[in-house]
Amino acid sequence: MRTFLLIDTSTSRTSIAVVSDSEILFQEHQDGALAHGQAISKLVAKALDHIKADTKIDEVIVGMGPGPFTGLRAGIAFAQSFAFARGIKCVGVCSLDAIASQISDPDFIVAVDARRREIFYARYTSGLRIGEPKVCQPVELVTLQLPIYGEADGEYPDPTAFIEIAATGKTYEQPIYVRRPDAYPAPVGVKFRAFTQMDLVPAFAIEKAAYGSDAWTMAQLREEYSGKNRMYLAAEFSGELIAYAGVADLAGVADVLTITVADGHRRKGIGRELLRRLIDWCRTQKCEAIMLEVRVGNESAIPLYRSFGLIEISRRKDYYGPGKTAIVMRKELK
DSSP: OOEEEEEEOSSSEEEEEEEETTEEEEEEEEEOTTOHHHHHHHHHHHHHHHSOTTOOOOEEEEEOOSOOHHHHHHHHHHHHHHHHHHTOEEEEEOHHHHHHTTOOOSEEEEEEEOSTTOEEEEEEETTEEEEEEEEEOGGGGGGGOOOEEEGGGTOOOOTTHHHHHHHTTOOBSSOOOOSOOSOOOOOTTEEEEEOOGGGHHHHHHHHHHHHGGGSOOHHHHHHHHHOSSEEEEEEEETTEEEEEEEEEEETTEEEEEEEEEOTTSTTSSHHHHHHHHHHHHHHHTTOSEEEEEEETTOTTHHHHHHHTTOEEEEEETTTTSTTOOEEEEEEEOO
């Protein structure tokens, strides 16, 4: 007979259970997205007080996520420390699998809150997970037209299901972090600063070289730069302007006006850093969302925008001229 301590903090709920030979000796949870660190120690102490004094914990099984970083780490760190102190085994399982084990539908999705208006999710067919968990905005799952189970509907990981999952060998040694990293190395030697009128002439030269006949005229560039409720950034290298970007706050929804990097300086993280700073400004302005247009087929820009959580919401035919379609992308900021 083996006794398991089961821990999960991948959602806003801290769940603890003790199971021995398929018998639940203790099971309790506490809700609170910011309470994992305090809740887990109290619940485990309560569990140990509840079971018989001679009952020995043989193994710890912990939910490895996916889940928000802070809460997830609290559970994993506690589980590993508990197991290390007692000299017992600690294994991790996918928390979404522990929700899916309770669902009988043939084809469905399990999703939990990832904060930042995103969700962690995985698709299941005939009880089996398809691929690794992913992260997206909820609207991206609508097109799949599948039932969605999870935290929003009161479905949480069942700690007792962890034993069956671990027995199959589907275990994880590291936390399941699927969210795109927020931090990237800053471009070496590049200075980012506010755009000024002195930048208009070199910016116009970059504009013409980058867009040809589709480029803004000097008058248009000056007009866009001097408009209300907007912010323009410049990037320079060795004192020379090499990139610029602008965004406007249009009644609470920000519109990216341009992100342009000079030839010879592309694919070095400059556009990424400019976009990050534009989004930060939009947040300080308390914009509810940020939007932009990108030409269909622009395979250097589209992945960048997607990496920041912008998703396609529509298309505009002939936006850049006859036969040149624009993809309209949006990211919620609140």
